[in-house]
Amino acid sequence: MDPVKSTILGLPGVLLLWLLTVAAFGVFGYRIWRLIGLLRQGRYESRFDHLGQRLWHGIKHVLLQPRIFNERSIGLPHFLIFWGFVVYVICFNWALLRGLFPFLSVPYPDAVKVAALFLESFSVLVLIGLGVAVARRLYFAPKYLHLSFDANLILGLIGLLMLSTLFMNAFRIVSEGGFTSAWTPFGSLLSKAFTTMPPGKAHTLANGMWWLHMTVVLLFLVYLPYSKHLHLFASPFNVFFSQGATRPVGDLGVIGAKEDLSAGAARWQDLTWKQLLSGFSCAECGRCDRSCPATASGSPLQPQQIVQKIKSHMVRVGLARKNGDAVPKLIGDVITEKEVWACTTCMACMNCCAVWNEQVALIVALRRHLVSEGQVERTVQDMLGNLQRYGNSFGKSDRLRAKWAQTAGLKIKDARKEPVEYLWFVGDYASYDPRCEDITKKTAGVFAQAGLDFGLLHEAERNAGNDVRRVGEEGLYEMLRDKNLQAIGKAQFKKIITTDPHTYHTLKNEYPWNGHRPEILHYTEVLDGLVQAGQLPLKRKLAGRVTYHDPCYLGRYNGVYDAPRHVLRALGLELAEMPRCRDRSYCCGAGGGRIWMEDTEKVAERPAENRIREAVALGGVQTFVVACPKDIAMFRDAVKTTGHEDKLAVKDLAELVAEAMADESPKPA
């Protein structure tokens, strides 16, 4: 049997196949070419480094798709559909080449036993996968699932492809005398339904199935770049070029930019090509929206919408080559300022994105534009002004930075004047916020009792710039960074300890150390090290059931999950984990400069309140343990506003360690 040898609609089969193929590939190629043209209008950034690492990252996340499995119901079906698709693409191209060049002395894939078995097996598996997907859509549709025409059409087409394969085999078996084969088990099974069919008719139907299959695939090809299934083509590149492939995902630095990106993006063309590629890669799965604390608290921000809106704006405006006033403004018309400012940069969205999009950097690029235009909320302006002038967001004199140390009852070294092993970069909140002062003193006491040789930068320390950078004030970030690097350069030390995870992240991953980065540790890591080494003079075991909140910038950004847990266990506490723990931890709502912003409208439920309720629901938890000074501020507020003040105490890990090191008689944590 050779379907291209028949005459269809008066045309020789081969010619028809050529016509269809050229038309389909032509339309597809033209569309892709134009879309690539759009990306080329974006700003340049270098994502061509570490190709080996990128390739490995790409192979892992495209072929194995571990992130798809973080939502169980759709993980396996998507995985099967994907692999079915891959096998089909290979077989399709094989069949297409064979059909276009009939003189080739190779059989069609369905005539090769192994290939036929593959095709059939996958057809069935994909059909099962589709069945689950359809059932999910019809009967168990989660709230977030949009039953779009696009998605339904694609599912229908895939189904048609699979069915045409099986039916082609069945009809061919019938036309060839009903000899079933173990290599085409499902076709054979199906052929039993048509045993009475005359062979001629079966032959025609088998041919018809082949043409149907080929036509649908070619139609598919034309349709894909107009739909969300563009992600089939774009996402492998997106994963390959993703930042996560080569360096910490939370670093907002852009490598190899040819233009100054600090003024941010006023137009879509001001984003980098990689940022623009995000839109083509997005499969609209909604994982990011479901993980976003801003979205959950009722704010207008939905990370997926940011990506999608930029994409559709770019395609609409860019392909029409619109210019000037006719173009809707990227911020204002396409994306609202409220959306842009709602992000806490907690990175929950990026952490679950199966195509490795970088929503946070995208949002920061938009914020940078607003900042460059001076369109910044009043409270944030004040903070930025304070940071410029005093190096801290509290608007206090820089000379008061180490004021807490005067009443700590310890002699704390000045790392600028004498060598120390550990340079303690205390950070703004731990230094200035009265709510944290006591904790900072206790932390210092713990360090001292453990025999740590540490010192401070005193008034030379500046805010590390994490929040400043994420608010979009890149110039100020650079100013703070340079001053810190200068001060650090003058100190003699071996390692840096930080209190604030935001500081930790920025010092560790964003400061340019020019190859001389000292070891940078979060204090929980230091405490863990002391516990492991048996150097923490714990005098007693603490009792009680506690839960631990993973700070975004410690956990998701830097993968420090175990150190604080080790310490808690070493203290003798019973650790109950919240459902959202470790890399799924739920942001307190303070990051990315949000701690400086006001909720302009009533929020449904603040992230920190939501989190406290999660902890309370565990039952019997007396202490909510945090490892970030901003968490102290956020959660101590939230236990009050949720009315759990009496039941749940918010404590810093260092406070508990100090308790366990104290002489007093044991009391519950």
Next chain:
Amino acid sequence: MNLYVLLKMVPDTVEELNVATDGKSLDSEFLRFKLDDPDEHALEQALLLKEKHGGKVTVVALDAPEVDEVLFTALAKGADRAVKILVNQSGLGTVAAARVLADYFASASDKITSDTLVLPGSQAIDDLEGELAPSLAAALNLPFVGVVSGVTLAKEQAVVTKEFAGGLRGEFEVALPAVLGIQSAEKPPRYVPVAKVRAVMKSAKIETVDHTPPDRLIRLELDRMYKPEAAGRAQMLEGAPEGIADKLVEVLANNSVI
């Protein structure tokens, strides 16, 4: 419009202010200077007027520590020219400062014309000899309105909003040219990103004007400077609620609220 904004540096009260050993001046050790708040509003008001009516904004300051940064920031915000008069502002009283500025406005290049509006901040925290705006208006013989929180321009006159007490405001018509002491601009002062200020520092220049310092810097005879008695930690009122309430009533009465 020819809009002149007068910028004055004042000691930053975020830093601890101490009296020098002479007992008549501030200890310079920890002294830092910042732009006086109302001056920042004056600049914003000028920029808003420029955006609405066109014209040129010139910022003028006497020499003082950290003043260059302030002048560059003003340029980054949208001022067209920045002028620094090379007379040390330190210890210069309001009257002498007004004299220097009046001389500046007598120079050929910056003569007061019929469309000149001079906008100092309404007052400064160190205005021992009174505010600059009326002193300058007196020296220049120009009309003056103080505590202004809104300006609109019409033909040859400005319509200004002046604040009274308790939220009451009044609308005045002022013939141009005039001096208006700005209390607050119609919008909060804009933020200018650090990168922009840095760019301006590279591309723009501050004009400087030489001037001989006036003979008498301050007309008042300063006896001494001192800190008010330290408030420190609160004076704790102790005892039974009855007694505490009695003490509180006394405190309220002493502060003339009952």
Next chain:
Amino acid sequence: MATAILVLAEQLRGEIADITFEMLGAGRKLASASGVPLYAALLGSEAAPLAARLGLADKVFVADQPQLNLAPAHTIAVALKAILDQAQVGLVLIGGTNGSIGIGSFLSAKTGLPLVNFGRAAKLEAGAVVVTSQLFGGKILSDVKLADGRGIVSIYPGAFPVEAGKSEGTPSVEKVDVAIEAPKVSFKQYLEPEKGDVDITKQSVLVGVGRGMQTQDNVQLAEDLARILGGAVCASRPVIDQGWLPLSRQVGKSGMTVKPRVYLALGISGAPEHWEGMQNSQCIIAVNTDPKAPIFDGAHYGVVGDVLELLPILIDKVKARKG
């Protein structure tokens, strides 16, 4: 000091402003101590009928001229100079208010008398008047000597007691008629404060409530206290977030910055966000159950205790005191 003291009486919409009584009281003390007369000047036809209220002055110069109503500082200074020349005045007291801003500067320029701003105390010292001026937002005080007691002092509102300036006596009135040029500034109209909720930035007494109030019903107690003190209730952020009070009552970083004469912080711990908005209150009284609450570091008076227990007693005592 052999020359008279003159107080520029200030009025707004037919009411003598408190600052006038503050100045009369202060002026009376100086005048008595040095044995010179105390005069007052009432300028404008709107002000003229109010002369009888300035009983503490030995004489009131009244310029019953409509051109002086809401006249610019320059015009007022011209009128004052005429009175100064006529009555041999050495020391002039002018209110450091929005309404009188600039008058002293113009008068100083016209007469050559030195001007001292932000005056909050004045005393006689060997014939000279020593004025204490409050500089740098109240962080530094400066004593300035006016030789022969000659000069102009702008008086900081709230520096002197109002009551000391009130008197039942009837002052003698001298009508003056001053030459007035056509002013280049003219008053058009008043712009009334926006109606609706209370403007907490304009209150002289504020009762600030925090989470320590526990429930919305308890906020009512604070309202009661504010009412009898003639002030208003404001709040820290958690209370506003709870919806217990409207947004316009929020004090702090994101709310209003207030500088009342007395700020009662009830159940407010004193988070920096709140402190920022009320730190410049002249007198801060804090009541909190937590002795370590940071509010006590900045407040003038502190009470460690239960607000809810204290409030009803305090309300009764204030009522009793007011009679």
